[in-house]
Amino acid sequence: MSKKNLSRRDFLRMSGTAGAAVAGGLSPLANLSRVAAQSDNTINVLTVGDPWDLALQSVVDQFTEATGIGVNIETLGYTALQARLVNAFLTQSGDADVIAVDQMWISQYADNGWIRSLDDFIAADSDSAIDDFVPECLYSLSTWRNHIWTLPIASYAQGIMYRTDLFEAAGLDPLPATVAEAGDWTWEDYFGILDQINGMDLDGTSMYGTTVIGYQPVPVVHMYTQLSASYGTRWFTQFPEAPWDFTPTINSESNVAALHDWNRLYGWSPPESINYLWFDAGTRFSQGDIGMFYHWTPYFYLVNNEGYLTGTPSPVVDKFETAVLPTQTAGGDQVVSLGGWSLGMPSTSANQDAAWQFIKWATGAEAQKAMGQVNVKGYQFADFSRKSNYDDAGLNALYPFLGTQLEMMKLGDGKVVRPPAPIYTSLEGVYGLQINQAMTGAVTPEQALETTQTLFQNILSGNQMIPYNVDSFDDTLDNTKALIASLSSM
């Protein structure tokens, strides 16, 4: 066996080769070339870490079995997903064929040409059963300027969860589960109940009336805007109806009243809820010392867990019911916040036909039902967007609250409660900060909203949205219904 000394030149050569191999393996360029080398029979899907993603991953093999198309799913956090997508779109280096899209991103993605409209696919494919979608979901999550850009995979409305055992102990009647039962159910009634149950003792536990989601800016805006929309608050002088006028109206009397009442809600909540994220509030209810609260509808099933998606039954299982939201005045108008996630197709996707097959399948009634029937740490997907899923007896047996949820969906308007106008996130950032400031007591609700009004004005003017010199579109639910009808009849 010959023994050869390693020369400096050999060492450098070997190091260089090894370094290049490592760098090549790790670099995004190598990643891209791997993607490019994939056959048309595999698609890359970028999703977000929400409950629906777990359900989707559990059933995705069914898609591959049915179509022969392989699916690579990569799940990211909310901010990481947006950063990755924007970066990929700007550098035209996207490796995804299907992406999860927040409703607030659609105007940005569509106007910049980063995602492609699905109108042609829908029109050419009768299987898409577009008319089976709850129109409010499609309107709120997927449309922009009279085109359908995405299809909803998980739709969320907002509704109430309350402790039935506490209500019994307090001698209170059950809350209305349908709009028809709601009659004169108002926010003042809601506050009256909170005042009564706050501080009550239930089996040795001192109860808080409710809990808020106070973390700024995004979580607090999600919860607060439901209350303010119920009070009739609108963000702009005219949107989404044409012509668009983004002059802010955020310091309206209705919003001042709402922010005062929001502070009352905080007064009946655990003081630390000023720092609560969505799941903190849900978890707090599931731990048993909250009497009643309102939240996004996924929490109708998530609160069955002691923690977020833990699968460990919470102490409130079978001790709570769901109810519809109250209105500001007896029998008055209601607007419900409607949010969620949808699937879209980047313009850069090289596998557009396969991507469309996946979007159609994942948002279809059959796959949605299969997702609802997944039992991993409990049944944890009921965020349906299709009417047929709400009519399904099997799903109703698993999720008895679906009737209430659908009632809230039908009152949903995602374009009014949190208008998905361009630069929404900038507005949300300052709005959430000011609501949170008002909660700390550092400023009054009037001062907070006056500041918000000024900041909105500055941001909107600075971004050339006041006056708005671009074409408007009459973005109403009726126009979405007409679009659905026209695409269905092709």
Next chain:
Amino acid sequence: MQNRYSFKRRLPYLLLAPSIIILLALILYPLGFALRNSFWFWNLQTSAVPLYHSGLDNYRMVFQVTPFTEALKNTLLLAGLGTLAQFWLGMGVALLLHTHLRGLGFCRALLIMPTTLAPVVAGFLFRYLLEPKGGLLPWLLEGIGFPLPPQGILGYAGSALFAIGMVDTWQWTPFFAIVLYAGLLSISEEVKEAAQVDGASPWRMFWSITLPLLRPIAAFLVMIRFMQLFNSFDLVFVLTGGGPGASSRTLSFNLYREGLVNYNIGLTAAMTWLVVIIVTVIINLYIIFIFRKREW
């Protein structure tokens, strides 16, 4: 002969040139790019490309639409007090390590551990430790009768920034301690013995011998930590998200919000330049003050 002499004279510059060019390109190009963007209206929420030249509008908007002054105040407070606390606590630990007591070798090894944690990990750790309902620290503090805000330490505007500073101090005091301890070891025993012979008290020896001899190391340490703390982001992001209100918002968190959440590239570039100017002024004043009459 003349040519050879001239080549020899220029050789060092020629050899240094590539490094200097690369260094300048790496520093100047990004700053120049940011400076250019700061005068353009470029918001990725509305357009993928810069739309038009907007003069000083972005600089004006920094003050009009972001809590810049509040963030600046918080940043200066955090960086100033944090550095001061870490320096003196670190000095105390370094002096203790220098006493050669039994078991201090083990302590030295233990000391480095917090510094090796990623700030995000330290943030999550303390988020749980500071949890108002069941967190260890509130439980201990309440146990000794220390009054805590009902919103929790992280949920109260008067204590959120303090909590961030405390976590950073927990993590970085050992770094000061170890470096200062190394400095203490380098001080000549003869100098100390001479002072002792002259009858100097330990207090006098610390102020007149130890501290002046540690000055070059301490000055750099303080400068580096101040700059790091001035750029605090991770702990703010994990512990408070800048809240409640804007009570714990820092400049870096502001930059993150505008750049990576609101995607306003022009505004973020303008804010970046304001931060660069502020840091440069502070550091230069510090250098002038600390290193006056000294070479560095």
